[in-house]
Structures are given as C-alpha cells and as structure tokens.
Amino acid sequence: MSRLDFTNLAAAGLMVALCVPVWGQFQEPTKEELQMTADPKAPGANAVYLTFADDEENASGTRTYYERVKVLTEKGKERATLRFTHDPSTKFEVEGRTIHKDGTITALTDKPSDLVEFKSKDEQVNSLVFTLPSVEVGSILEYRVRFKYPLLPPFPTWNVQQEIFVHKAHYSFKPGSVGSQQYIQRLGGDAKVVDQKGVFTLDLNDVAPLPDEDWMPPLNTFKWRVSFFRTDFKTSKEYWDAAGKIWTNFVHDFTNPTGTLKKAAADMVAPGDSETVKAQKIYAAVMKLENTDFTREKTKRERKHEKIKDIHNAQDVWRNQSGNGDEIALLYLALGRAAGLNVAPMMVVDRSRALFDEGFLNSGQLDDYIVVAHLDGKEVFLDPGQKMCPFGTLHWKHTLARGFRGNEKTAAIEITPSPSYKSSNVVRVANLAIDPTGAVQGSVRLVLQGQDAIYWRQIALENDEDEVKKRFNEWMGDYLPEGVQGEFDHFLGLAEYEQNLVATVRVSGSLGSVTGKHFFLPELFFEAKSKHPFVARDKRTIPVDVHYPRLEQDEVTYQLPAGYSMDVDAKPKTVYWPEHAKLMITTTSGSEGVHVTRSLIYNYTILDPREYGTLHDFYQKVAAADQQQITLTKSAANTGGN
Numbered sequence: 001m002s003r004l005d006f007t008n009l010a011a012a013g014l015m016v017a018l019c020v021p022v023w024g025q026f027q028e029p030t031k032e033e034l035q036m037t038a039d040p041k042a043p044g045a046n047a048v049y050l051t052f053a054d055d056e057e058n059a060s061g062t063r064t065y066y067e068r069v070k071v072l073t074e075k076g077k078e079r080a081t082l083r084f085t086h087d088p089s090t091k092f093e094v095e096g097r098t099i100h101k102d103g104t105i106t107a108l109t110d111k112p113s114d115l116v117e118f119k120s121k122d123e124q125v126n127s128l129v130f131t132l133p134s135v136e137v138g139s140i141l142e143y144r145v146r147f148k149y150p151l152l153p154p155f156p157t158w159n160v161q162q163e164i165f166v167h168k169a170h171y172s173f174k175p176g177s178v179g180s181q182q183y184i185q186r187l188g189g190d191a192k193v194v195d196q197k198g199v200f201t202l203d204l205n206d207v208a209p210l211p212d213e214d215w216m217p218p219l220n221t222f223k224w225r226v227s228f229f230r231t232d233f234k235t236s237k238e239y240w241d242a243a244g245k246i247w248t249n250f251v252h253d254f255t256n257p258t259g260t261l262k263k264a265a266a267d268m269v270a271p272g273d274s275e276t277v278k279a280q281k282i283y284a285a286v287m288k289l290e291n292t293d294f295t296r297e298k299t300k301r302e303r304k305h306e307k308i309k310d311i312h313n314a315q316d317v318w319r320n321q322s323g324n325g326d327e328i329a330l331l332y333l334a335l336g337r338a339a340g341l342n343v344a345p346m347m348v349v350d351r352s353r354a355l356f357d358e359g360f361l362n363s364g365q366l367d368d369y370i371v372v373a374h375l376d377g378k379e380v381f382l383d384p385g386q387k388m389c390p391f392g393t394l395h396w397k398h399t400l401a402r403g404f405r406g407n408e409k410t411a412a413i414e415i416t417p418s419p420s421y422k423s424s425n426v427v428r429v430a431n432l433a434i435d436p437t438g439a440v441q442g443s444v445r446l447v448l449q450g451q452d453a454i455y456w457r458q459i460a461l462e463n464d465e466d467e468v469k470k471r472f473n474e475w476m477g478d479y480l481p482e483g484v485q486g487e488f489d490h491f492l493g494l495a496e497y498e499q500n501l502v503a504t505v506r507v508s509g510s511l512g513s514v515t516g517k518h519f520f521l522p523e524l525f526f527e528a529k530s531k532h533p534f535v536a537r538d539k540r541t542i543p544v545d546v547h548y549p550r551l552e553q554d555e556v557t558y559q560l561p562a563g564y565s566m567d568v569d570a571k572p573k574t575v576y577w578p579e580h581a582k583l584m585i586t587t588t589s590g591s592e593g594v595h596v597t598r599s600l601i602y603n604y605t606i607l608d609p610r611e612y613g614t615l616h617d618f619y620q621k622v623a624a625a626d627q628q629q630i631t632l633t634k635s636a637a638n639t640g641g642n
Contacts (some may be wrong), residue, residue, distance in 0.1 A: 325385030
C-alpha cells in the first residue's frame with residue numbers, strides 16, 4: 001500500500017479475509033481420516049486440508065478461521081506452527097488440539113505469542129503465533145482463531161487456493177449495513193458466490209493447491225479468489241477516472257514548486273545545460289538525501305530532538321534532507337518542474353508483489369512513485385525513490401508495471417516499458433590453476449551492471465559488512481562446482497551507482513577427476529551444477545516471469561597441470577531461440593591452458609504459457625550444452641612411456 005495516502009474514495013477498502021460459522025465444538029474425525037496415510041487426490045502431498053473455513057461478520061466485528069489439517073509426512077509436521085498477522089488493537093481467541101492416529105487427543109494449552117513484526121511511527125503489524133502439541137505423522141491438526149476488531153473489519157479477499165490441497169472449503173461474509181458493496185470473482189469450474197439476503201457464501205470441494213513452478217509472476221490475478229470492496233461507482237472506468245483526479249490533485253499540491261524549491265533547483269543547474277544534463281544534476285542531488293526506505297526511520301522523539309519537521313509536501317522533504325522513496329520521487333518531480341523540465345508522475349504496482357487488477361476498485365493497489373521525463377526529444381523513465389538506481393533505469397519491479405500516469409488535469413492507466421537485455425549484464429571472469437590431483441586455486445572477478453548491481457548495493461545499505469559477505473558467498477555457492485568453495489573478498493565502486501559494480505572472490509577446492517592418463521574437467525565452470533529452469537516440466541499453466549532481460553558472460557581460463565593437454569578443441573556451440581534468447585559457447589586451448597567463453601542472452605520478461613513449449617525446448621538444449629566435459633590427456637613423456 002502506498003505510504004502517501006492520496007484518496008479516501010469509498011472503494012478503497014483494505015484486502016484481508018473471511019469465512020464460516022463458529023461451531024460450539026470441534027468436529028470429530030472419521031475413521032477414514034484417522035487411517036489416511038496418503039491422499040490419492042494429492043499424490044506426494046506432505047499435508048492436506050480436510051476442512052478450511054473462514055467467516056467474517058461486520059456487525060459483530062469478527063473474523064474467524066477454522067481449519068483441520070492431516071499430516072502425511074515428516075515435512076508436513078511443519079503445519080503445526082501457525083502464524084496470523086493482525087493489527088495490535090485487534091483482540092483474539094485461540095483454541096486447538098492434535099488428534100493422533102489412534103484417536104487420542106492432546107489439547108493446546110500454551111499461550112500463543114503476539115510478536116511485533118513491523119513498527120513505525122504510523123503503523124504496527126503483529127503476528128499471532130502458536131504451535132499445536134505432540135504432532136506426529138498421521139496426526140490431524142484442528143484449530144480455531146477468532147479476531148475481534150475494535151472497528152468494522154475491512155472487506156475481505158478470499159484467497160481460495162492454498163499452498164496445499166483442500167478437501168472442503170467454506171467461506172462466508174456478512175457485510176451488514178455498511179453501504180454499497182461489489183465483488184470480483186475469479187474461480188475455476190462452476191463455482192459461484194451465493195448471495196442469500198445479504199450474506200455471501202462459497203462452498204467448494206477438492207480445491208487444487210497454488211501452482212508451484214519456476215519463475216512465476218505474482219499470483220494475485222491468477223489464483224482462485226473473490227475480492228469484496230465498497231463502492232458507489234457503477235463501472236471500473238468511472239472509479240479509476242475519479243481516483244485519477246483525486247491522485248492528480250494530491251500530487252499537484254505535494255509537488256508545488258515553492259520559492260525554496262525554485263532556488264534549490266537554480267543552484268543545481270546552469271543556464272546552458274541541456275534538459276538531460278539538468279535532469280541528471282537534480283537526480284544526483286536527490287540521490288544524496290537520506291532515503292528512509294533503506295535506513296531506520298526516526299522516532300517521534302528523535303525527530304523532535306533533531307528538529308525534523310513532519311513531511312506534508314516536497315519542500316519539507318528538501319528541508320529535512322530525508323524522506324521515504326515516494327517522498328523523494330515526488331521531490332524530484334517538484335525540483336524538475338521548478339527547473340522548467342517536462343516531467344510527469346507515475347504511481348505503479350510493485351511487480352514483485354502483485355499485478356495491477358483493474359477490476360478491483362481499490363487505488364491502494366498502487367505502491368510506488370516513479371517519474372517520466374521528456375528530455376531533448378526522448379522519453380526517459382526515472383526511479384529516484386530507489387536508492388542506488390542509475391539515471392534512466394527503473395528497478396525491475398517497476399518495469400512492465402501498470403498504474404496512474406499523470407497529466408495536467410487527471411491520470412490514465414498506463415504500463416511502464418520492459419528494458420533491453422543490454423541494460424543488465426553480469427560478467428564472470430575466472431582464472432584457475434589446477435594441480436595433478438585436481439586441487440584448484442584461483443580468483444573470480446564479477447562485473448555487475450543494471451539490476452544485479454542495484455540489488456547488491458541496496459543489500460549493502462541495509463546490512464553490515466559481515467552479513468553482505470555471508471549473502472554474497474551463498475549467492476556464489478549456487479554457481480560454483482561441487483567441491484569448490486568461494487570466499488568473497490571485496491567490492492569496487494559500491495557507492496558509485498552510475499558505474500559498474502565489481503566484486504572479487506577467491507576460490508579453492510577440488511575440481512574434476514583423474515583416471516589413469518586422463519583428467520576430466522567441467523567445460524563450463526559456473527554451470528557445472530546449475531539447476532536449469534523450465535527443464536523438468538514440459539507443460540505450463542502460469543505465465544513465465546523472469547523479472548527482467550539479461551546478458552550473462554563467462555570467461556574461464558584453466559591453467560593445466562604440467563604435461564596435460566586437451567585432446568581436441570571442442571566445436572563452438574550455439575543454441576538460438578529467434579527473437580528471444582541465444583546461447584554461445586567456445587572452448588580453445590593454447591600455451592596458457594584452456595580458455596572457455598559462454599554467453600547467454602535472454603531478451604524477454606513475461607511469456608504466455610502458450611509459448612512455454614518453445615522455452616522448454618530451448619532450455620533443454622542449454623542444459624545439455626552446459627553439462628559437457630573437457631578431457632585432458634597426459635603426454636607419453638610425462639607417463640614414463642606407459
């Protein structure tokens with residue numbers, strides 16, 4: 001949800017939950033449920049819902065969950081720990097029990113924990129956590145959680161598909177006298193919401209679990225769900241037109257170029273600067289400000305002690321020299337306008353979290369501000385609210401993202417562009433010395449441009465040096481062969497967000513295998529244990545979302561042990577998927593050893609499931625090419641002539 005609340009339209013109901021009447025007693029299990037060891041309707045499942053029920057009633061201000069889970073494997077025992085997020089002002093009641101295979105019962109007696117998940121000066125989110133006792137494979141977990149809201153609970157969204165298979169699901173919602181309401185429904189088969197005298201119900205049997213596939217987009221518009229909201233608008237267009245006008249007025253007021261901002265902009269730019277240079281100078285200035293999305297936000301007492309004013313407009317952001325990402329983006333817009341630039345606001349859905357749903361009449365879907373500038377005849381998308389994001393680059397979560405784009409009087413729903421693969425590049429250069437036993441020592445130099453550079457720079461802002469090192473070593477571990485370890489050394493250019501980011505890693509361990517006169521090495525050092533996506537499954541029901549196009553380039557030099565040489569130069573390999581992707585591999589040998597280069601380009605972001613067959617074929621060929629080996633042979637002079 002946006003941290004800058006620009007609208008109080010009646011349709012802006014929050015998304016939460018729902019469901020079924022509360023029984024006075026728990027349900028007794030059937031003999032079949034107790035004896036179940038596997039579920040033919042969910043082959044291989046670790047656990048299944050026998051019952052999933054969820055009830056919300058506005059008049060009483062309550063929301064109740066009732067769930068029964070059958071544990072089928074050791075991993076399924078993890079279902080015994082439950083976590084529900086809630087507002088700290090909400091009261092709750094919990095009861096639960098574990099039913100063992102023989103029908104004996106162990107009741108929940110421990111008091112649930114109420115933990116603070118997130119807290120700021122304006123908001124706090126708690127988590128209710130409890131663990132059902134004495135859980136074994138074959139147990140049935142049964143629990144009921146009732147939340148009591150101090151005010152009317154928000155209108156619910158029923159996320160009908162769960163992580164595991166559901167045998168019986170029941171949902172109900174009784175809005176009471178809370179004004180006009182609508183709902184959108186996305187359900188499979190013939191399932192429908194039933195409206196009986198103002199009480200909405202939904203009953204389902206055998207609900208398939210959520211898809212679990214490689215590189216899925218946010219599932220909010222794909223999974224089975226029903227979303228309720230308050231609205232007095234008859235059509236989607238009518239709502240978004242009205243919300244756009246309110247948003248435009250808010251942005252106009254917040255970014256009013258005051259005298260203070262005009263003077264600040266004038267001090268940043270020179271009269272002879274081009275539009276692009278002016279925009280770059282202002283961008284550099286706001287990037288220097290404290291972005292509280294990446295630092296600890298100050299408490300009310302700290303703000304008072306340091307005489308930091310509350311933020312009501314862009315001028316306050318500039319005076320404080322700090323703000324959150326939205327506030328800094330709008331400050332950039334205000335300074336750009338003060339400098340006479342043609343800049344416009346855009347507020348989009350964070351694509352890492354959700355996709356825009358035009359049928360859900362709730363402007364709270366929109367997350368983040370970006371800026372669209374027309375500079376020297378070119379349209380440029382800017383992301384000043386994202387710390388360490390270069391000028392002219394959007395963070396990937398803001399690409400192919402829909403939302404409001406402002407003009408003089410109102411706003412239209414538009415989508416941001418997808419970048420080219422040329423804007424995100426990872427180069428890995430390895431120089432490796434191998435001895436006759438297969439031991440390897442060497443170094444890896446990584447050059448990161450675009451999204452990977454943004455990622456690691458932001459990680460470094462939010463974590464200390466030891467944590468950054470730990471995470472980088474874990475990341476590199478996914479690319480190093482079995483038996484080889486990497487130790488991150490340092491970054492170069494960490495603070496220079498307009499430049500490439502360089503990382504150095506020391507590697508050591510054991511590589512390859514020796515058999516008589518032959519030595520076998522993985523041809524592709526960084527792909528030797530790679531888990532290639534899209535290979536195991538030949539069908540797909542959900543679009544593919546790889547986040548952003550990318551170019552990967554590897555250069556590896558193997559310094560061979562004395563007396564060994566490569567049998568035959570490998571033929572160059574090319575795998576081509578027209579207009580989408582290309583793999584190229586070359587391997588040569590010389591006096592310095594064996595030199596291998598690999599280049600993988602993929603110039604797509606989101607693919608329709610109908611294109612999955614071609615994608616699957618491409619990655620099968622990539623996987624096969626990446627698993628080739630180099631055969632080295634020891635010369636007769638070094639084997640004693642044997």
